[in-house]
Amino acid sequence: MPRVHAPSRPSGACASAESCRRCHPRNWRTMTEHSPFHLPRPRLTIEQATELARDRFGVTGTVTELGSHQDRNFRIEADAGTVVLKVSNPAVATIELEAQNAALEHLIGLDLDLPAAVADVVGSQIVRVIIDGQNLDLRLLTYVDGHPLTDTLHLSLEQIRSLGDVAARIVRGLADFEHPGTDRFLQWDLRRGGEVIDALLVQVDDEARRDRLRTVTDAARRQLTRVSADLRVQAIHGDLTDDNVVSGDGAAGAISGVIDFGDVAQGWLVAELAATCACVLYRSPQRPLAILDTIEAFAAQVPLTDAELSALWPLIVLRTAVLVVSGEAQVHLDDGNQYADANRSREWLAFQTASAQEGAEIEALIRFAVADPHEAIAATGHPVLGPLDPAARIDLSVTSAAYDAGRWLEPGIDERVALDSAACLGHAVTGYGEFRLSQTRIDTADESITLALGIEVYLPADMPVTAPIDGTVIVVDTKTVRLEGIDFDLWLTGVDAAADGQIVRAGSALGSVAASPRHARHGTAIDRVTVQTSRLRGIRPPFFVAPSGAALWQRVCPDPSALLGLTPLGPLADPAALLQRRDATFARVQEHYYAAPPQIERGWKHHLIDTHGQSYVDMVNNVTTVGHGHPRIAEAARSQWSLLNTNSRFHYEELIRFTERLAELAPDPLDTVFLVNxxxxxxxxxxxxxxxxxxxxxxxxxxxxxxxxxxxxxxxxxxxxxxxxxxxxxxxxxxxxxxxxxxxxxxxxxxxxxxxxxxxxxxxxxxxxxxxxxxxxxxxxxxxxxxxxxxxxxxxxxxxxxxxxxxxxxxxxxxxxxxxxxxxxxxxxxxxxxxxxxxxxxxxxxxxxxxxxxxxxxxxxxxxxxxxxxxSSAGGSPLSCRIGLTVLDIMRDEGLQQNAEVVGEHLKRGLERLGERFDLVGAVYGMGLYLGVELVSDRAEFTPATAVAVAVCDELLLRGCIVQPTGDFKNVLKIKPPLCLTIASADHFLCALAAVLGEIAS
Missing domain, CATH: 3.40.640.10 (Type I PLP-dependent aspartate aminotransferase-like (Major domain))
Incomplete structure (x- = not known):
């Protein structure tokens, strides 16, 4: 017998009027206890399930109950393989179960691992039994082997795209599938999503949440009303989500199988994609635009109509709302349903993420994601501002010297750097596609919004502004102009523009740079003009976006350099490509942190910053005692290099000063120093x-x-x-x-x-x-x-x-x-x-x-x-001694030993509190800022949780913290940050670790 897998998110179906006599279609909206939306799971014990599997299907083995909203599922570890006994909700008609089995047979050959129905001892695939007065239908399904996506803390890009790809393949496979059992009433059918909200909203106890649900879903329903008549209808799976798919190549691999068809029914074709996108939202709440990858993969196989593109986002919003109210209702009805209760937090997260987005912008991005890529914008011979000197370009990237000594954290730093440069050169120009360090945020799990989608030009006021293309002038406000061209919009700020609605030709006057006295430098009034292109017609794009959306946003807002008469800057080096170069020449035995490490190019105190401007609290770098990028060390190195650097056989004072200092610090009777590297x-x-x-x-x-x-x-x-x-x-x-x-x-x-x-x-x-x-x-x-x-x-x-x-x-x-x-x-x-x-x-x-x-x-x-x-050739060199002395001076002057004691004690107490909350924490070690957290899978046996430790470190990286495992079993989180670690950063680490441990434990 082939292996079998349980569906982890079974149907929430109700029978039609013929099969569910309690719920007549004329009055279901007013029903409460007997509503089709109130479906308690069948009453069945593991002992009863064991007997049914043995007597009806001839299967014996270890039986374990699996989670479900409204059915009962039991995994049976039999000698011949693992099987799943599905006990359907009494409200689900037998004909609907027959439709599910028929759909599975219809999809054979789809190049996906799918479950199959196993006949009972007399050859039936569906068995009717009566248990405690309940009429129950039983089925036995084969197991789909693989790694459940629900067990994966973080969906990879491959999996996000694979979800869309599999959803499309199922839609294509079911396009010609017909069965009377698919014509069913289903609360997950988004054609009835508004009615579900109406019926179940009362189950949400929090008044503010109820009001928010009503406001958001009413808006989504109004949008759907405009296009619903044009949406295609067919049999769909209805729940292609992480609950119902498995990966065949480990935790990060593409989807290889689908494990549940409990929601097969007639529905809008695009609703299949909406359900999948809602799943991506709650799995990637910090990256809501990840749904665009899912949509792009789906549309590559099943092109969407104009109406479906308009309907998709409101359907995604509606799906998240239906999940929320259904989960609340199920927990009210069946308070012992731990599966439904555990899902509530992530369902609310998906709804909150969806409702926080700007619908018009998301719809425009969806349309753009499925469109063909556009070419870059070419020069027209009529620069907007000019002529501009390429030498006037200023560097505001992560590695810019303008940000040394922590200046990147100062408010308004970009403007000050630009104005100083403009005062010297006459104007200053920023770079398109630059990841601005000034936009980096510290001590946060959220992605910093760092990618510049436009160019800023600082130049004298009243300079003329030229239309680079033919277009219509739209005056948005007193200093914002949109020039509507044939292929794109050109957005300009800081411009006094021509009359609203005026049609202009390329090369004609568009206006002038607006004066702004606050930008005066050395008696010259300098103003800032922003230049940005956009293919989202009529929608003003953000000037900065998150790096995770860079590929799409740079297609939406192409580089406007050519419109300024400038050559576009080259692309930033790809960290993955750089890693390949490293492996080509650097011995691989010299390992690096993480399988896909960020490219770290700057540090400041106890923070590390990658080339995309994302910051990480450095919890592992005990080498950098006084912190990264310390200006006193930088100056000491510069100063000593400018004087002398040689070996200790020469006679110079720095050597004596340093060894005297070390001998003073050493305990008696240690008094003699050797210096090495x-x-x-x-x-x-x-x-x-x-x-x-x-x-x-x-x-x-x-x-x-x-x-x-x-x-x-x-x-x-x-x-x-x-x-x-x-x-x-x-x-x-x-x-x-x-x-x-x-x-x-x-x-x-x-x-x-x-x-x-x-x-x-x-x-x-x-x-x-x-x-x-x-x-x-x-x-x-x-x-x-x-x-x-x-x-x-x-x-x-x-x-x-x-x-x-x-x-x-x-x-x-x-x-x-x-x-x-x-x-x-x-x-x-x-x-x-x-x-x-x-x-x-x-x-x-x-x-x-x-x-x-x-x-x-x-x-x-x-x-x-x-x-x-x-x-030792370099041991004790003047440079090394000077730096060594400076380190000791900084530790003394900045009170870093005292800081290590105070912050270390605070951090250790926080870690110990996590140990009280999570059984994964076996012990907390150390003192000061040398701490360790041992992770165990069994506290009694103290079994090392090696794989969990690796997963925790990977997840902490995504939340802005760098930590690594140590110990003979690689299961101890080693915590040894720079001694300048702050309470705020320690708390950020504790919150991030608590979130990761909570996700793993749930």
């Missing part, structure tokens, strides 16, 4: 120091740790997340001891140090018995790679005592957790109340500049001289 080099050098000083042969390190990539640093690293073969490839001079992980380790709890130390004693005895001597013990004072797990109380104290008793040195790998990151402590070892013999540091020291150090005692450093001099 990275944490790996620091660890490698520390191991050499210990081996040289002691003359011993063995280094002890803890499991699960990561210390670097060089031969020696990798040798003492045992994290299987960084090296899957780590535990089997350690050299003989390395001895691994149990990881003292107080949460996931062999012994649990912060008081578990004695147990770990007891095990360590056994290791030390075994090493001694083998004649091995210990040169060093190396460990992080906080388990950074595990997500900031604190060591058990007293663990390092006990270890250091044992090691020193054997003549070994104690190395604290502080590369990740030092430099004030823990808030209360500058050094991680302070949390354990110990002082190591050697400290290794890097990352935070240079704020992204390659800089590392080893701090130790003078006697340890001097012993190393016996092996010859040590030298």
């Amino acid at each position: 990275s944490g790996t080099e620091a660890v490698d050098l520390a191991l050499r120091l210990a081996l040289s000083y002691t003359g011993h042969d063995t280094v002890v390190s803890v499991r699960e740790a990561y210390h670097g990539w060089s031969m020696a640093a990798d040798a003492v690293s045992s994290s299987v997340a960084d090296n899957p073969r780590a535990l089997e490839t350690r050299p003989e001079w390395v001895h691994l001891v149990e990881a003292p992980n107080a949460v996931r380790g062999k012994y649990r709890g912060m008081q578990s140090a004695p147990q770990y130390l007891n095990d360590l004693d056994g290791d030390l005895q075994a090493l001694a018995a083998d004649g091995r001597t210990i040169a060093a013990f190396i460990a992080e004072p906080v388990f950074g790679n595990a997500g900031g797990v604190l060591l058990p109380d007293g663990y390092l104290s006990g270890v250091y005592e044992r090691m020193r008793a054997r003549g070994a040195l104690c190395i604290a790998d502080e590369v990740q957790v030092s430099y004030a990151r823990l808030g209360q402590h500058f050094w991680g070892t302070e949390q354990q109340n110990v002082v190591p013999d050697i400290i290794t540091i890097a990352k935070a020291m240079g704020n992204g500049h390659p800089l590392g150090a080893v701090i130790t005692r003078r006697d340890v450093a001097e012993r190393f001289a016996d092996d010859g001099p040590f030298f």
